[in-house]
Amino acid sequence: MAISRTPYRVSFFGGGSDYPAWYLREGGAVLSSTINQYCFLSCRTMPPFFNSKYRVIWSHIEICNSISEILHPAVREGLRALEFDESHGLEIQYQGDLPARSGMGSSSAFAVGLIKSLLSLRDIDVNRHELAMRAIDLEQNWLKDSVGSQDQVAAAYGGLNVIRFQTDGRIRVEPIVLRQSVKDQLAAHMVLIFTGASRLGSEVAQTVIGNLDKKPQVIREMHAMVDLAADALLAGDIDSFGRMLHESWMLKRSISDMISNDHINEIYETARAHGATGGKLLGAGRSGFMLLFIPPERRDEVLKALKHFLHVPFNFDESGCQIIYRSPE
Numbered sequence: 001m002a003i004s005r006t007p008y009r010v011s012f013f014g015g016g017s018d019y020p021a022w023y024l025r026e027g028g029a030v031l032s033s034t035i036n037q038y039c040f041l042s043c044r045t046m047p048p049f050f051n052s053k054y055r056v057i058w059s060h061i062e063i064c065n066s067i068s069e070i071l072h073p074a075v076r077e078g079l080r081a082l083e084f085d086e087s088h089g090l091e092i093q094y095q096g097d098l099p100a101r102s103g104m105g106s107s108s109a110f111a112v113g114l115i116k117s118l119l120s121l122r123d124i125d126v127n128r129h130e131l132a133m134r135a136i137d138l139e140q141n142w143l144k145d146s147v148g149s150q151d152q153v154a155a156a157y158g159g160l161n162v163i164r165f166q167t168d169g170r171i172r173v174e175p176i177v178l179r180q181s182v183k184d185q186l187a188a189h190m191v192l193i194f195t196g197a198s199r200l201g202s203e204v205a206q207t208v209i210g211n212l213d214k215k216p217q218v219i220r221e222m223h224a225m226v227d228l229a230a231d232a233l234l235a236g237d238i239d240s241f242g243r244m245l246h247e248s249w250m251l252k253r254s255i256s257d258m259i260s261n262d263h264i265n266e267i268y269e270t271a272r273a274h275g276a277t278g279g280k281l282l283g284a285g286r287s288g289f290m291l292l293f294i295p296p297e298r299r300d301e302v303l304k305a306l307k308h309f310l311h312v313p314f315n316f317d318e319s320g321c322q323i324i325y326r327s328p329e
Contacts, residue, residue: 001042001044001326002042002043002044002117002120002121003040003041003325004040004113004116004323004324005038005039005321005324006038006040006110006113006320006322007034007039007155007158007317007319007320007321008037008038008097008098008104008109008155009032009034009109010032010033010190010282011105011151011154012033012229012245012248012280013225013226013248014028014029014030014031015148015222016212016218016219017029017030017222018030018149018163018165019148019212020140020148020149020169022219023149023165023166023167024167026223027223028223029163029164029227030162031160031163032160032161033160033317034154034157034158034318034319034320035315035317036314037312038109039094039106039113040094040095040113041093041110041114041116041117042091042092042093042117043091043092043117043120043121044090045090046090052089053065053086054066054089054090054091054092056070056075056092057091057092058072058093058094060072067079067084067086074114074139074143077138077142078111078114078118079118081137081138084118092117096110098312099194101288102283102289103281103282103288104288104289105150105155105283107145108152108154109151109155109321111135111139112132112155112321113321115134116131116323120323120326128156128173128320129156129171131156132155135155135156149171150163155320155321156320156321157320159316159320160175160178160233160316160318161174161175162176162227162230176233178233178234181236182233183316185236186233186238187315187316189238189294189295189296190291190292191276191291191302191303191311192290192291192311192313193267193271193290193291193306193310194289194290194309194310194311194312195264195267195290196287196310215254215255218255222251222252225244228244232244241293242277242293245279245293246272246293249268249279249280259281264281264290267306270306271290271305273305274298274304275302276292277294278293279293
């Protein structure tokens with residue numbers, strides 16, 4: 001048995017420029033960090049005395065006898081991509097600290113954790129970059145999902161990073177190393193609110209991808225803010241970072257009508273009216289988690305105004321995807 005633990009992420013700047021349809025032409029970059037909320041996946045060889053070969057436990061319990069019968073698309077295609085045959089059955093079980101389809105990079109965390117666990121069963125260890133690239137291949141080429149390339153990299157590497165996407169397809173990760181006092185300030189300004197809904201991010205992403213050519217200057221401006229925000233953090237200018245979050249969210253909302261809605265706008269404007277400097281809806285849009293940047297002295301006031309929404313405390317994570325348990329054969 002192998003059990004992987006993969007962190008979810010919060011993406012601050014540059015979203016939209018991580019779609020291959022964009023960065024293979026113009027390049028892209030994002031600034032993001034993983035957090036201490038996780039996706040857990042356990043994989044084990046099925047004991048031979050069971051009547052079924054595959055048991056996949058997620059929001060459903062699947063019991064079947066061939067890979068082609070598996071309903072969970074990432075599990076089914078992941079086994080095919082890694083060239084698992086049917087000589088041995090498998091049991092795969094998923095548990096997550098946060099709900100799926102909520103803007104936290106959960107589908108990519110699942111893909112990264114699944115690949116890490118399945119390879120561990122074969123005693124194969126891959127570095128963080130190869131793990132990320134395998135997960136990108138699974139989601140974009142095997143599953144044909146309309147997803148970018150940032151979430152897989154964030155989940156595999158962990159930490160606070162600028163992730164750069166080059167026109168030749170190469171991806172480079174640049175860790176942002178902050179003074180502990182700045183890191184503590186940043187964490188103290190961050191609040192994560194669940195808006196109470198979930199959606200298939202790829203559905204919203206399709207509309208964003210369709211608008212890339214219509215709004216190129218917006219994507220370029222969002223891309224340019226990555227280095228400005230990273231420089232602000234390195235200089236300890238937390239307030240400027242918060243103001244830029246607001247500017248970036250206003251830009252992102254202008255890309256497509258599918259990114260926000262009246263419900264999300266009302267939550268954000270309520271937070272701003274009670275002291276939030278900036279923020280953004282995480283993920284593709286329309287629902288899920290909202291990240292707010294709030295001066296610590298105004299935190300209680302904002303949370304009181306948003307008391308009907310679930311507040312999820314978090315801190316930053318630097319570990320990336322890990323195997324936290326591996327039983328001997």
